[in-house]
Every structure is written in C-alpha cells, then in structure tokens.
Amino acid sequence: MNFHRTEVRHRAVARLRAGAKNADVAREFDIPLGTISYWRHMDRAKRGECPGAHDPKCPRCDGRELDSAAYSYLLALYLGDGHIIQYSAHRVPSLMITCDDAWPGLMNACETAMRKVFPDNSVCRVRKTGCHNVKVYSKHLWCMFPQHGEGKKHERSLVLEPWQQQIVDAHPWQFIRGLIHSDGCRITNWTTRRVGGERKRYEYPRYFFTNTSTDIIQLCTDTLDRVGVEWKPARQKSRKAENISVARKASVALMDQHIGPKY
Incomplete structure (x- = not known):
C-alpha cells in the first residue's frame, strides 16, 4: 500500500479547490484516481460542503447519550475477539469483532450492540472462512475503547478507565455475557x-x-x-x-x- 506525504496531499487538495478535475490532479501527481476522489470528498465534508454530511457525535467528546448496557456487552466482545484497525492516517479506523458462523445468535447480538453504541455509523458484516467480521467505522473508536494499543492484548496492560468501570458496575451481566x-x-x-x-x-x-x-x-x-x-x-x-x-x-x-x- 502506498502512503502519500501530507505535503503532497495539501498540494493536490489546493489544485482541486482551484477547480482542477480529479483525473487531471491524479495524472499530475501520479496518484490513483480513487485516492484523489477520497481526498476531495473529505476536504468538502470538513468544510460542510457535502449535502447531508455530518460528523457523528461521540459520547465522550460531545456528550451524546450512550446505551450503557449495549456498550458493556460490546466492550467485553472487544476485549475477547475485537481489534481496531486504521490502514493509514487519512482513513477512518474500524472496529472488528470476529464471530464464529457456528453462533448466528451471537453475531446478531454483536451487530445489535454495535448499532446501539454507534447509531449514526454504518455497521456491516464481512464474510471470512468459517466466520464473519462485524465492523463499524468511526473516528471516535479511540475515545470509546482506550484499551487499544500496539501488540497483543495479553502482552500489555488492560485496565478499564473509571467511566468504563462505572458502566460495567451498572451493567455487570451484560459484561459477563x-x-x-x-x-x-x-x-x-x-x-x-x-x-x-x-x-x-x-x-x-x-x-x-x-x-x-x-x-x-x-x-x-x-x-x-x-x-x-x-x-x-x-x-x-x-x-x-x-x-x-x-x-x-x-x-x-x-x-x-x-x-x-x-x-
């Protein structure tokens, strides 16, 4: 996967703002057309120029109401079978929970919890051999799951933040489940x-x-x-x-x- 310097992105976005076409900028900088289109979309969304575009609110950053019971369950799934991935600094990170195809009820419960915790974000299932990855994309995954870090979970400290512990204390059975x-x-x-x-x-x-x-x-x-x-x-x-x-x-x-x- 090719990564492009911030300077190159800024120059390309400046050309787009000046009225240049996506294809022309892609040829000029020798960058894939899809990447240029994505940069243009993100730049327009940041400036509020995309019709209906909005930045989903975060319970931690913006005080949006959180379904605490669903979060307690999803937090436990994350600790067991979940991980957060961000392929580049310019892409939205995703939370993936791997669910075995032998337990369709579990998969449904996982997806339901994701939709309740992230009601303004898209949730999908990605088929793998013998399992599905239930995924949600959000810029606020680091806020909601501060346990994320480099390396394997069992090789680093996994301590709940005080606000997480309060949720688990309020909904212990969802966490155990x-x-x-x-x-x-x-x-x-x-x-x-x-x-x-x-x-x-x-x-x-x-x-x-x-x-x-x-x-x-x-x-x-x-x-x-x-x-x-x-x-x-x-x-x-x-x-x-x-x-x-x-x-x-x-x-x-x-x-x-x-x-x-x-x-």
Missing part, C-alpha cells in the same frame, strides 16, 4: 457416583472462561464476584491460558438466568 460469548462456553460435564451399591452416571452443567490475559481474567472474576457467582481456577490444557470454572449449582443457575448457552 460478552466475555462468555467471546471466550467462554457452557458445557455439560459428567461423572459417576455409587448409589445403593450401583455406579450411576451423573451429569451437571458448567461454565468456562478462558483467556491468556491476566488483566481480562481479573476483570471477569471481579465482575463475577460482584454479582455473587462462585468460581474457581480450573485445570489448564495450555500453560499460556488461564481457565475459570463456574460449577456450583446455585451459581450455574444464576448464569443460566442471565446468559445461557451460545446459539
């Missing part, structure tokens, strides 16, 4: 017990949450504590990942009431 939907599951375990001298099979439901980030594990367990769910560390198949188990009957019933299995 997002964590389970991204990196958790509900399964049926079984064991055998001797009853009246005869060994019988005994089945019971259980929730697991697995992540390689100790910070995300801490966010999960702190929130489980807050809603009264008993948990314990489980045996790990991978030394790199930490595994949290919820198996006590009352706690599983509480999780079933608010979360349930993926679908």
Whole structure:
C-alpha cells in the first residue's frame, strides 16, 4: 500500500479547490484516481460542503447519550475477539469483532450492540472462512475503547478507565455475557457416583472462561464476584491460558438466568 506525504496531499487538495478535475490532479501527481476522489470528498465534508454530511457525535467528546448496557456487552466482545484497525492516517479506523458462523445468535447480538453504541455509523458484516467480521467505522473508536494499543492484548496492560468501570458496575451481566460469548462456553460435564451399591452416571452443567490475559481474567472474576457467582481456577490444557470454572449449582443457575448457552 502506498502512503502519500501530507505535503503532497495539501498540494493536490489546493489544485482541486482551484477547480482542477480529479483525473487531471491524479495524472499530475501520479496518484490513483480513487485516492484523489477520497481526498476531495473529505476536504468538502470538513468544510460542510457535502449535502447531508455530518460528523457523528461521540459520547465522550460531545456528550451524546450512550446505551450503557449495549456498550458493556460490546466492550467485553472487544476485549475477547475485537481489534481496531486504521490502514493509514487519512482513513477512518474500524472496529472488528470476529464471530464464529457456528453462533448466528451471537453475531446478531454483536451487530445489535454495535448499532446501539454507534447509531449514526454504518455497521456491516464481512464474510471470512468459517466466520464473519462485524465492523463499524468511526473516528471516535479511540475515545470509546482506550484499551487499544500496539501488540497483543495479553502482552500489555488492560485496565478499564473509571467511566468504563462505572458502566460495567451498572451493567455487570451484560459484561459477563460478552466475555462468555467471546471466550467462554457452557458445557455439560459428567461423572459417576455409587448409589445403593450401583455406579450411576451423573451429569451437571458448567461454565468456562478462558483467556491468556491476566488483566481480562481479573476483570471477569471481579465482575463475577460482584454479582455473587462462585468460581474457581480450573485445570489448564495450555500453560499460556488461564481457565475459570463456574460449577456450583446455585451459581450455574444464576448464569443460566442471565446468559445461557451460545446459539
């Protein structure tokens, strides 16, 4: 991908403002026509010359009302299966949540949450092998997800801002639901017990949450504590990942009431 210096862009935009055609400027600067068209559109939008153009408001920057419950769920999905991409300094960044095709209900819930958190932005699904990336473009993604940074999530600090923690405290079950939907599951375990001298099979439901980030594990367990769910560390198949188990009957019933299995 070719990147063009700010000086070149300013010179090209100046020629466009002077009345030059897109194709002529593209040939003059040896820049793709699509890039010139994009620069012209962004320049006109910045000056308010595009009919109906508007800059979507941000809850953090402009005080727009935020659907806090939807944000709590989307934040958890982002921590598990999301990332923010900006291909160049002149492009609008995008938030992508990768959803497995095996869970269409989860994908629908993700898209619904995105539309509620970013009601003025376009949301789309991009098909990949075995999954879809649910995407939204916004200039305010850095404001809404300050945990974004270089490198892998488990290799950097992931601490919630005070305003984020207030939202999670107000909507803890939405946050837990997002964590389970991204990196958790509900399964049926079984064991055998001797009853009246005869060994019988005994089945019971259980929730697991697995992540390689100790910070995300801490966010999960702190929130489980807050809603009264008993948990314990489980045996790990991978030394790199930490595994949290919820198996006590009352706690599983509480999780079933608010979360349930993926679908």
